[in-house]
Amino acid sequence: MTSIAEKKSDLRTSAFAARKLAHAAGLDVAACKNLSRFIARQPGVATVAGYMPIRTEVDPLPVMAALVNLGYQVCVPVVQGEGQPLLFQNWTPDTPLIEGPFGAAVPKRGAFLTPDLLITPLVAFDAQGFRLGYGGGYYDRSFELLRSAQKTIGVGFAYAAQAVDVVPTEPTDQKLNAVVTEREILAF
Numbered sequence: 043m044t045s046i047a048e049k050k051s052d053l054r055t056s057a058f059a060a061r062k063l064a065h066a067a068g069l070d071v072a073a074c075k076n077l078s079r080f081i082a083r084q085p086g087v088a089t090v091a092g093y094m095p096i097r098t099e100v101d102p103l104p105v106m107a108a109l110v111n112l113g114y115q116v117c118v119p120v121v122q123g124e125g126q127p128l129l130f131q132n133w134t135p136d137t138p139l140i141e142g143p144f145g146a147a148v149p150k151r152g153a154f155l156t157p158d159l160l161i162t163p164l165v166a167f168d169a170q171g172f173r174l175g176y177g178g179g180y181y182d183r184s185f186e187l188l189r190s191a192q193k194t195i196g197v198g199f200a201y202a203a204q205a206v207d208v209v210p211t212e213p214t215d216q217k218l219n220a221v222v223t224e225r226e227i228l229a230f
Contacts, residue, residue, distance in 0.1 A: 049210040057166035064201030065098035072224035091157035099163040127183040171217040171230030172209040185216035
């Protein structure tokens with residue numbers, strides 16, 4: 043019998059390939075328009091966590107910069123250590139950055155914030171609102187911690203080609219509230 047970890051690993055291989063092809067097609071502008079629309083419709087959101095894109099992830103930086111200009115506080119994830127939830131450090135387009143773990147840039151300095159809405163990259167997603175990440179569990183632990191203290195909206199940011207029938211899940215996997223792609227906004 044195949045374990046959940048093996049199923050996730052196999053799915054990552056095909057999903058990375060699908061994401062790479064979608065990334066090469068130049069779909070980020072359309073995805074960013076949908077992400078901006080989604081965020082504008084969320085009442086009470088003042089602090090948004092984005093991410094610094096790596097590899098072939100959809101690039102949220104244009105949306106993050108626009109949010110700063112609109113008066114939102116924007117932050118990006120910072121890895122504390124293996125097995126730990128993420129911290130979220132204040133970010134603006136002018137923030138000095140340094141290289142962080144896994145090749146993602148992080149702010150050189152700045153306050154840590156608690157996001158009301160957390161945009162997360164992913165490898166694959168399904169119609170039930172589950173995401174497949176890189177396998178470290180950082181976002182799942184972060185959602186669990188944030189949601190234990192407040193209502194935190196989780197938004198996957200992906201290409202439509204990253205949709206799969208079913209993401210294998212474990213009890214620690216956290217559902218998203220929505221996934222935004224270049225084609226649509228899927229609310230769960």
